[in-house]
Structure formats: C-alpha cells, structure tokens
Amino acid sequence: MRQTRPVAWDREFFYDTYPRVEEAFAARLEESLAPRDPSIMLQVVRELDLPPDSRVVDVGCGDGAHAFRLATHFGLRVLGIDPVQRHLDLARAARRDLVPEIASRVSFERGTAAALPAPDASLDLVWCRDVMVHVEHPEDAWAEFARVLRPGGHVVSHQVVATDLLPPDEADWLFDVRGVVPSSADARVVDEAIARSGLEVVDSIDLAGEWGEWSQEHEGAGGRALLHLARLLRDPERYRAEFDDEAYDVMLGDCRWHVHRMSGGLAGRLDVLRRPRRG
Numbered sequence: 001m002r003q004t005r006p007v008a009w010d011r012e013f014f015y016d017t018y019p020r021v022e023e024a025f026a027a028r029l030e031e032s033l034a035p036r037d038p039s040i041m042l043q044v045v046r047e048l049d050l051p052p053d054s055r056v057v058d059v060g061c062g063d064g065a066h067a068f069r070l071a072t073h074f075g076l077r078v079l080g081i082d083p084v085q086r087h088l089d090l091a092r093a094a095r096r097d098l099v100p101e102i103a104s105r106v107s108f109e110r111g112t113a114a115a116l117p118a119p120d121a122s123l124d125l126v127w128c129r130d131v132m133v134h135v136e137h138p139e140d141a142w143a144e145f146a147r148v149l150r151p152g153g154h155v156v157s158h159q160v161v162a163t164d165l166l167p168p169d170e171a172d173w174l175f176d177v178r179g180v181v182p183s184s185a186d187a188r189v190v191d192e193a194i195a196r197s198g199l200e201v202v203d204s205i206d207l208a209g210e211w212g213e214w215s216q217e218h219e220g221a222g223g224r225a226l227l228h229l230a231r232l233l234r235d236p237e238r239y240r241a242e243f244d245d246e247a248y249d250v251m252l253g254d255c256r257w258h259v260h261r262m263s264g265g266l267a268g269r270l271d272v273l274r275r276p277r278r279g
C-alpha cells in the first residue's frame with residue numbers, strides 16, 4: 001500500500017463543495033466492505049479436501065486452538081509445535097478437556113519453524129499462522145516446510161508484512177518490542193525465500209487490513225486498541241508504576257500493532273504453497 005499525494009487544497013472545495021457530500025460520504029463509510037476474516041484459512045484447508053487422518057503440523061501453535069480446530073473440523077492428525085514451554089503447557093492442559101476422539105488426534109512438542117520434529121516427506125499439510133515474522137532466517141523455515149511435506153502436500157501460511165505506510169522509525173521500534181525480524185516482515189524477502197524453497201505458489205492473497213476491519217466490526221478490537229493507546233500515551237507513569245517498564249512497552253507495542261493493522265502500515269498475506277509432485 002502506497003501513500004499518494006493529496007489533490008491541492010482548494011478553499012471553495014473544502015468549505016463549500018465538500019460539506020455538501022460529507023454526510024452522505026460518512027454514511028457510505030458505515031457500510032461494511034465485507035472484509036475476510038481468519039476463517040479464510042480454514043476455508044482454504046477445506047478446499048484441499050484432505051482425507052481424515054491426514055497429517056498436519058501447526059507451526060507456532062501457541063495455546064493449540066487452531067490445532068484443535070483442524071482436528072475437529074476435518075478429522076486431521078495434528079502435531080502442534082512451539083518453542084515456548086508455557087504455550088505447550090497451555091495446549092496440553094486444553095487437550096485434557098477435549099472429547100477423547102479429538103484429543104487422540106492432537107499432540108504437542110517443542111520445536112521451531114526451522115527445525116520441525118518430523119521426518120522427511122511425512123506430512124500432508126503445514127499450517128502456520130502469525131509466526132513467520134518471528135523467524136530469524138525465513139528461508140530456512142520455508143525449506144524446512146518443503147522437507148517435511150510429502151510431494152503434493154501443502155503449506156497454508158498467514159503472516160503480516162510491513163507496507164510503505166509504516167514509517168521506518170516506527171517499524172524499528174515496533175519490531176524491536178514485538179520480536180519481529182525486520183527481513184521476515186519484508187514482502188520481497190518472503191517472496192524470495194519461498195521461491196528458493198522449491199515450493200510452488202498455489203495462491204498468494206493480499207488481505208491488507210481485512211482481518212483488522214473484521215475484528216473491529218465484530219468485536220471492536222481496533223477501536224479499543226486505539227483508545228488504550230491514547231491512555232498509555234497520556235499517562236505512562238500510571239501504568240509503568242503498576243506493571244513495570246517492560247510490560248508497558250509490550251502493551252504499547254501491541255496497541256500500535258493493532259492500529260497499524262487497520263491503518264495500512266501492516267498488511268496480512270495468505271500464502272498457499274505446494275511441494276511439487278516431482279523434484
């Protein structure tokens with residue numbers, strides 16, 4: 001997304017012509033543009049039409065919520081991997097509350113995107129949601145995905161990339177505080193790393209800020225992040241004193257991240273890739 005120069009300011013237009021359409025314009029903006037939401041990833045998996053018991057790795061599984069969905073909706077066998085012990089503990093605790101039919105299909109192990117605990121050509125699907133920006137050498141991770149997939153197996157990956165609307169100073173600060181590797185959030189680097197992995201591009205969908213729009217329309221998440229940002233900026237000492245400087249910075253980064261997700265500085269992209277049947 002690029003910033004274009006505005007048309008030159010014109011007093012008559014600004015104070016006479018524009019006010020006559022302002023209300024209608026604002027009313028039009030109240031109409032949803034029907035943004036796509038995170039369920040688009042499940043829709044992509046549905047279209048792959050994988051047989052039940054197909055084998056999947058959920059890379060950077062967090063608390064396991066998506067691994068459970070993949071097992072529940074499609075009967076897949078899912079290995080969730082994550083480098084953070086707390087996430088594995090949460091995922092394993094949540095698994096204990098599932099019906100045995102689903103619980104038996106899901107397991108969790110420690111691992112990273114560039115070192116998956118799976119043999120060569122053993123998996124039908126790599127699912128990776130909102131993880132790749134944290135990966136130090138994305139080319140190693142994409143190559144690792146190619147290694148573990150059987151020929152004809154797929155990757156379904158969502159990640160955020162920076163756009164030209166994210167000022168460089170803001171990107172520096174934001175990426176530092178959120179553990180984002182700048183090159184991993186650079187669309188060109190991502191494209192090159194995918195090309196080098198040997199995976200075929202089935203689809204690459206530019207979701208821009210659609211997930212942010214959707215969560216604002218349904219949960220008010222973006223608006224709340226903006227309000228929290230205003231409070232954090234107006235009275236930092238209040239929050240620093242109660243939660244400490246590090247937690248303050250993380251929360252500030254979280255709010256700024258969500259605002260950029262809606263205002264165009266960060267864009268979602270969904271990559272659907274396939275390991276070629278030969279080669």
Ligand SMILES: C[S@@+](CC[C@H](N)C(=O)[O-])C[C@H]1O[C@@H](n2cnc3c(N)ncnc32)[C@H](O)[C@@H]1O
Pocket residue numbers: 059060061062063066081082083084087111112113114128129130131134135136
């Ligand atoms: C934003 S969370 C996303 C969690 C989950 N995929 C989701 O969409 O809800 C990022 C996750 O990636 C994990 N992570 C961070 N670095 C990683 C790496 N190098 N390889 C795999 N996972 C990583 C974190 O521990 C965390 O669980």
